[in-house]
Amino acid sequence: MCTARCIVIDMRWDSVVDYLNHILEPNILQNDIKNMKCESELMSCLLSNHRITKFLSLWLSKLYNERETRKERKNLDTSIYYKSKGNKAFKIKDYNTSVKLYTKSAIYAPSGSIDLSLAIANRSASLFYLERWQDCIKDIELAIKLGYPEKSRGKLYLRIIECYLKLNKTILAARIISQLNNSSQYDMTNEQRERLQKMNEIKLQSRNTIDGINDVNSTCDIENVTESPSQPKLKRLKSGENPNFRSASASIEVKYTPEKGRYVVANRNIKKGETLFIEDAFSFVVVNNNKYNTLCHNCCKNYLDIPIPCTECVDTLFCNMNCWDKACLSHHRWICPASQMGLLRQVGITHLALKLLCVCTTTTNNERFNDVQQLVTNFNKLAPADIISYGITATMLTLYLSKYTDFFKDINLKECLVSKFSNNEFNIKCDLATDDDKQLYVSSLLLRHILQLICNGHAITKINVTPNDDENKLLIEEQTRVATAIYPSASMMNHSCDPNIINSFLDQTLIVKAIKDIKEGEEVLHCYGVEFRRMSKVDRQESLESQYCFTCNCKACTMPEYENFMKRFTAMKCPECSGPLLLCDDHDPPMFCSDCGATVFELTYIYKVKQAQVYAKNYLRDAECYMQLGNLEQAVVELKNCLSLRKRVLYKYHEDIITTLDLMANLCVRMDQRLPAIYHLEHTIVAIEERYGSCSIELCNELNKITDICISYLKTESNTASKFYKNVLKKTRRYLNDAQQILDIVYGPWHETYNEIETKIAVLFNILQNFNV
Structure with a gap:
């Protein structure tokens, strides 16, 4: 053990797993795994390996002994x-x-x-x-x-x-x-x-x-x-809740085939925007190292700047005393020591597996407990090396619960776990007569939960809005994962790289809405990763195969028209039809048009395009210099030259054209030329919808931006009888309605931007009182 004691010094958890994998004779165990049918068979091998358990015990002991000297501790x-x-x-x-x-x-x-x-x-x-x-x-x-x-x-x-x-x-x-x-x-x-x-x-x-x-x-x-602040109310499911499918609308149901497993279909026609699921997380963990994160560790509500801290660890914060009490009864009494030891920050998603076990142990909702236990694990599909690594983690967490918490003393496993299973097929086959048996049972459940989370975990996300450095009001939005959760009902949906639903979150509650009309009998499909508009087919396939153990055969992965979708927005202009001209491979000619099929072999054409791009960049650079100097009129001239060149050689939805148009709109606003700004942004709206889709937040942002300018124009323009003024009135109403619909589907009416849109709608309503529009 002296050698092990030296090795364990300053060893991070991922290094521990690598080391133990090395001493396990992995080739032999990996071959054995192929014949194993359930988690307990692997966990029995690992728990009975004294080299593994001694090393893990030493590593945990080191963390425990150093908890009082950690930088992040009570002090x-x-x-x-x-x-x-x-x-x-x-x-x-x-x-x-x-x-x-x-x-x-x-x-x-x-x-x-x-x-x-x-x-x-x-x-x-x-x-x-x-x-x-x-x-x-x-x-x-x-x-x-x-x-x-x-x-x-x-x-x-x-x-x-x-x-x-x-x-x-x-x-x-x-x-x-x-x-x-x-x-x-x-x-x-x-x-x-x-x-x-x-x-x-x-x-x-x-x-x-x-x-x-x-x-x-x-x-x-x-x-x-003391009165509690009111919380936003969720709309009820339009068709009512399905009595046979918890948290789901009556308009959908679960079906099963041996080839597809369980999946979700529409049992009637569903309209775009209809809510299909409203489901509370069975369990979740907050991402502690997120700079935007101010979420209660029990309910996921925002505690803003006045959290209630756990009295024992520094990582766990709550929004009120009630949440603190609930968390302690449910799980935190067994997880808090791990937080003090700095363990949770090292183990990633397995933190949620540990909490999931605790919540399963204490829950009184046996139906949802069983929904969780029946989620797929891909035990026989994942790479054996990965399964072993997850098994080592489950072993370590079991030793942690045994040595540093009262979990095994507090809990009667037969009453709190075994008796809750309604289907013995999913129960762990294990006698609970001895302490070793109890550890085997708990470690097997932990491994199951780790594997379930790999293929069923949901990222709870929020949009963070920050102003850019420009003095004009333009915003940059980024989507950030703030928590990871398990939603057993919504996990029944299969994957598509071109989904027909979208997820949004209110605290820990998942709201799933249709983003397309879904016909009766059609499958309801969710995107497990990144959809086809944001990632190439090769990268999507690799990601899905690695994490979810399947090769995607959705339309976006098999239909030719999707093959080069993302390349369109960096394409040259076809000299025949002005469509997107793409390289046959990533480097060399010939080039082909994905619209008309024309093929271009001439290097001279490609050379001219590249030269034009160089000149356009020079114009853009000069424009930026003039803007810094305050010579906005000359900056406009340079930007027009840049845009003219780019339109001549680039596909109409090329990202460089959109960037130039957006910059021109920005410049026009600074010069109080709002009509030209509206004109430029109308072109970007069409391109952004083509790129990101009609329900994308990018489109909503652009609509929000153009309506800011429209409202400003309508409030300040004196010639209200002109055709331009009346035309902007009509467009503003349409754009605001479109933005509101996107926000309602993607986030819900509690989102702050939704309130901003409603304010502009009220302003427009007052203006419209004087017009028959």
């Missing part, structure tokens, strides 16, 4: 440091910064220390001065629950009274005033006593309403009167 000095910085920001009235710093102080406050409640109480003061009354109330409630010194609570109660007064909740304020009047246990300054005396007028004003509450316990039960 009183760190907590005090951030509290001190928060105090400085508070004194100079930089309350937004002080909120962030007090939050960090709370996150690093050690378990059992008073510093956690002090940090939350300090944060409530910052929130008060930011006029975030409800958030202030929430933090005061939390500080008291976390043990804020009872003698000092008087100032907190005064602050909560003032919050209620600001919110015009006089009765609630009067109730707490009454409680304070009947209590002498709180230390209060003379100034605070004077404030309370003035507040007694509120009590007198509301006396009839609050009679009889003076006998309430002197510790204010403010939790019962």
Whole structure:
């Protein structure tokens, strides 16, 4: 073990797996796997290998012993440091910064220390001065629950009274005033006593309403009167929920064939935009290292800048105490030590497998439990080397649960797992008479969950919008994975690189909508990876084969018209029909037109195109120089020359033409020439729809951009009788409706851009009052 002890020093988990794969005699085990029928057979081999279990135990022990020296850990000095910085920001009235710093102080406050409640109480003061009354109330409630010194609570109660007064909740304020009047246990300054005396007028004003509450316990039960912020409401499934298909619309159903397995079909005609699934995640994990991530680890709601931290680990944050309590009962009590050890950040998606096991153990919803257990694993399809690696991970997680948590002491496996299976075909065949048997059962379930997540995990995504460096209001949007989740019902859909549905998320809830009309009997298809508009066929096929173990035969992968779709947008112009002229391979002529089939062999034509591109880039460079110098008129001249050359030699939807048009529109806006800007963007809209589709967020962004300019033109143009003005009125209404429909399908009406569109629709409505359009 001395050699192993030396090897394990500073070894990351992926290196551990590589090392153990090396000492396992992988060729022999890989051959054995081919004859194995279930997860428990592999796990029995791994758990009985003492070299494996000893090495894993040593590695876990090293992580555990070093948890107190990790940079990301509970630390009183760190907590005090951030509290001190928060105090400085508070004194100079930089309350937004002080909120962030007090939050960090709370996150690093050690378990059992008073510093956690002090940090939350300090944060409530910052929130008060930011006029975030409800958030202030929430933090005061939390500080008291976390043990804020009872003698000092008087100032907190005064602050909560003032919050209620600001919110015009006089009765609630009067109730707490009454409680304070009947209590002498709180230390209060003379100034605070004077404030309370003035507040007694509120009590007198509301006396009839609050009679009889003076006998309430002197510790204010403010939790019962705190109102929760309203959440967006989901529309009901139009056809109702299918009683035989949980979380799914009655307009779809699951079918089965030996060739396809389970799949989803429409049992009636479905219209574009119709909702097909509304499904809560059975389990999910938040991506901790995401800079945009401010999501509760229990419900996935946004906690903004005022999370409630776990008292034991620094990685886990919640939006309220209720979520904290639910998480601890469901899973976090067994996962928290792994977070403290820095284990979870190393194991990737298997973090979710561990949480999934815990949730399966504690859930009372046996139907959804069984839906999860029946998800495919591809145990006999994945590469044996990958299966072994996942099995090693399941072994390590089982040893972790056994050595560093009370999981096996807390849980009766027969009652909490075995008895929940409604179909013994999916239960692990294992006796539970001994501790070794219990570990084998749990490790087998862990391996199953890891394999299920490989082919059934869903990425919960959000769109992050950031302004670019240009002074004009143009936005850059990127889609970011913020969590990984398991949705057993939606996982029944098969794949297509040209799907007819799209996923969106509200917190942890998955909403699936049709993006095309789907005929009765037609299959409902989801894209597992990247669709044909965004990735080449070769790359798509390789990705799907690697992760999902199948070769895709969808239309986008088999029909000739899809073959060179992405190349069209970097193509030259066909001299015969102006269609996209493509190279037969990636380097050398001849070239062919994918529209008319014409073939071009002449090198001279290709040379002319390349020369034109060089000149166009020179014009573009000059235009950018003129813009920096503030000579916008000359910049327009250079851009027009650039656009003219590019239109002469490039396919009409070439990305360089779209970029040039967008830049010209931007420049026109800066010069208050809105009609030309609208004209240029109308051309980009057509090209972007061709490239990304009619339900793409890229198209929505362009529609949002052009309607900004249209509304500005309509509000400032004096000649409202002109045909140009009336034409823009009509276009604006159409563009806004199109953008709203895309947002409703792709995100839902709770998305912030949807509110922006609705505001513009209201402005347009007022303008239209004077026109018969």
